[in-house]
Each structure stands twice: as structure tokens, then as C-alpha cells.
Amino acid sequence: MKIVTICGAGIGSSGILKVNAERVLRKLDIQATVVAADIASVREVAADAQVILTSAEFVDAIGETFADVIVVENYFDTAELSAKLGEALG
Amino acid sequence: MSLPPLPQSAIVIAAHAADWRAAVTLAADALAASGAAKPEYALEMIRMIEEHGPYVVIAPGLALAHARPGPEVLADGLSIVTLAEPVRFGHPHNDPVNVVLGLAIVSADEHLAAVAALANVFNDSSAIAELAAATTAQEVQRIMGSA
Numbered sequence: 001m002k003i004v005t006i007c008g009a010g011i012g013s014s015g016i017l018k019v020n021a022e023r024v025l026r027k028l029d030i031q032a033t034v035v036a037a038d039i040a041s042v043r044e045v046a047a048d049a050q051v052i053l054t055s056a057e058f059v060d061a062i063g064e065t066f067a068d069v070i071v072v073e074n075y076f077d078t079a080e081l082s083a084k085l086g087e088a089l090g
Numbered sequence: 091m092s093l094p095p096l097p098q099s100a101i102v103i104a105a106h107a108a109d110w111r112a113a114v115t116l117a118a119d120a121l122a123a124s125g126a127a128k129p130e131y132a133l134e135m136i137r138m139i140e141e142h143g144p145y146v147v148i149a150p151g152l153a154l155a156h157a158r159p160g161p162e163v164l165a166d167g168l169s170i171v172t173l174a175e176p177v178r179f180g181h182p183h184n185d186p187v188n189v190v191l192g193l194a195i196v197s198a199d200e201h202l203a204a205v206a207a208l209a210n211v212f213n214d215s216s217a218i219a220e221l222a223a224a225t226t227a228q229e230v231q232r233i234m235g236s237a
Binding site: 007010016019039073 | 138141142143144145146148149150152154156157158159182183184193195198201202204205206208209212213215
């Protein structure tokens with residue numbers, strides 16, 4: 001399974017989401033590859049992704065996709081991430 | 091996993107900012123003061139927010155101001171600005187902001203260890219309030235675990 005985290009720069013915030021998503025997936029015992037990318041490359045990077053994690057600001061720019069788009073409010077709240085990822089993948 | 095350098099020159103306590111642009115500029119100025127970025131890095135960080143919106147407010151009260159690696163970045167570095175009066179970035183959930191982190195990264199490939207270290211600090215939900223209440227640069231370094 002592939003999960004893509006998206007932010008404006010492809011570093012920083014998407015990196016934090018990647019790190020915390022990996023921590024949560026480990027606890028949920030879900031195997032997945034998590035890739036951080038910038039919004040400009042979302043079409044290419046997320047073409048084969050099951051889930052896209054991002055902020056509300058990027059939902060329109062991501063546009064049509066086969067992936068579940070999950071909007072994260074607090075990037076450091078692993079409980080929020082765990083609940084949202086669990087729901088999407090469970 | 092280690093945090094980017096956070097010297098005392100990159101820490102500003104209880105600063106006054108009229109709006110989010112001023113707050114981001116303070117975080118960039120602090121990166122310039124520590125030698126991590128050129129002063130023009132401020133414009134890059136502001137441009138990211140103008141282009142993509144206030145997504146940099148990644149947790150309640152906390153903005154992670156950053157742009158891409160580029161000629162304005164001189165070294166990996168972190169800056170922290172706490173605000174005497176919080177400012178709004180226009181984020182639907184996490185406004186207002188009273189702690190601004192400035193992040194300068196030389197290489198995108200190698201930055202994940204740095205943000206993992208940031209996550210270690212802020213996954214503790216009390217860290218933002220502790221930073222906002224800190225009165226000295228040493229205290230900020232202690233909270234960040236970078237003293």
C-alpha cells in the first residue's frame with residue numbers, strides 16, 4: 001500500500017506527516033510505504049496511492065484522484081491521525 | 091535523529107508582530123541572525139503561504155514557516171519566535187498562532203531525520219504551550235531538547 005503526504009514545498013510539513021503516519025501505521029500494524037511530496041508533483045507521485053494525507057488548503061489542487069484524501073488538522077496529534085487512517089484503511 | 095541547530099541567536103522571546111507576514115519575517119530574521127539563511131529567505135517563506143494558504147499552521151498555535159531548499163538557505167537551521175500577542179494566519183482550526191518555527195533545509199533528501207526530531211518534541215501536546223510561556227532562550231532550548 002502507498003500513502004502520500006502533500007504540502008506546498010514537499011519538505012517540512014509533509015515530512016512531519018510522513019514521520020507521524022509511519023509511527024501510527026506501525027502501531028496499527030499496517031504495512032505501507034509513505035512518501036512526502038509537494039503539491040506540484042501530486043498527480044505523478046499519487047497515481048498509485050491508496051491514501052493522500054494533507055491540509056484542507058490542498059484538497060482542491062489535488063483534484064480528482066482514486067486515492068482517499070484525508071485532511072489532517074493537527075499534524076502532531078497522532079490520535080487524530082490514527083483515527084483517520086484507521087477509518088480509511090480499516 | 092537530531093534537530094537542526096537552534097542557537098540562542100535564533101530564538102526570539104515575546105516578540106511583537108502586527109500580522110502573519112511580520113511573524114514569519116521575524117522567524118526568517120532569526121535564521122539569518124544564526125547564519126542559516128540569507129535575509130531574502132523571508133520572502134520565500136511568505137510566498138509559500140501566499141501561494142498555498144495557511145497550511146503551515148500545522149498544530150493549534152504553531153506555525154512551521156519554511157520554503158524549499160534553495161540559494162537563500164546557507165545551512166540547516168531552526169529558529170523559534172514566540173509572540174507577545176498571537177496573530178491569525180487564516181487557518182480554519184489552528185489559529186491564533188503564538189509560536190513560529192522557522193526551518194531552513196539544505197537538502198530535501200536528508201531533512202526527514204530533522205523533522206522526525208521535531209515530531210518527537212511536538213508529539214508531546216504540552217510543548218507548544220511550554221514554548222509560548224518560556225521567558226529565556228535557554229528555556230526554549232531545554233524544551234526543544236537542543237540545549
